[in-house]
Amino acid sequence: MFKVFWVSDIDGKKMWSEHEGGHVDTHEEREHEIDVEIREERDHETDIGQIALDILDCPDSLVVVAPVAGVDPSDVDIALSRNILTISGNRGQLPIYLDAKRMLVEECFYGAFSRSVILPENLAFDKIKATIEHNVIMIEIPKLTLISKTIKIWN
Numbered sequence: 200m201f202k203v204f205w206v207s208d209i210d211g212k213k214m215w216s217e218h219e220g221g222h223v224d225t226h227e228e229r230e231h232e233i234d235v236e237i238r239e240e241r242d243h244e245t246d247i248g249q250i251a252l253d254i255l256d257c258p259d260s261l262v263v264v265a266p267v268a269g270v271d272p273s274d275v276d277i278a279l280s281r282n283i284l285t286i287s288g289n290r291g292q293l294p295i296y297l298d299a300k301r302m303l304v305e306e307c308f309y310g311a312f313s314r315s316v317i318l319p320e321n322l323a324f325d326k327i328k329a330t331i332e333h334n335v336i337m338i339e340i341p342k343l344t345l346i347s348k349t350i351k352i353w354n
Contacts, residue, residue, distance in 0.1 A: 248312040250286065261322055263338040265314070269293075272331050277338065279327060282320050286336065287313035321345075 252265040275288040292309040323341040330337050
């Protein structure tokens with residue numbers, strides 16, 4: 200069920216009146232009408248989730264921390280293209296979900312996920328390393344060391 204409220208055109212003429220139910224009462228032309236499709240269920244196959252992550256600025260490196268509970272480490276891809284880091288993978292749904300008659304609360308995301316972040320360019324991307332411990336991915340990228348030096352000019 201939906202509700203349409205008074206809508207007017209540029210001249211202030213009423214186009215539709217408030218109405219509850221499956222149709223809309225028209226008072227004038229319907230040329231400005233917009234069709235809206237309301238779906239009860241989500242299309243899970245096209246949903247791409249995003250995992251949460253933290254980015255820590257440590258003295259010698261930048262560390263990306265991403266919890267991936269319920270994800271097999273072999274199902275996680277970490278890619279670096281220029282200075283864009285992408286973490287993607289797939290979290291499989293547990294078999295118990297097939298036995299449930301309905302879901303009372305749905306907060307966990309299952310299926311494909313992807314998360315991209317733009318990193319600063321002052322990092323040693325060739326020395327990047329990733330580890331996983333207790334279902335938490337840690338990606339460490341050392342900072343470039345810029346040398347400061349004073350040069351004396353000789354005559």
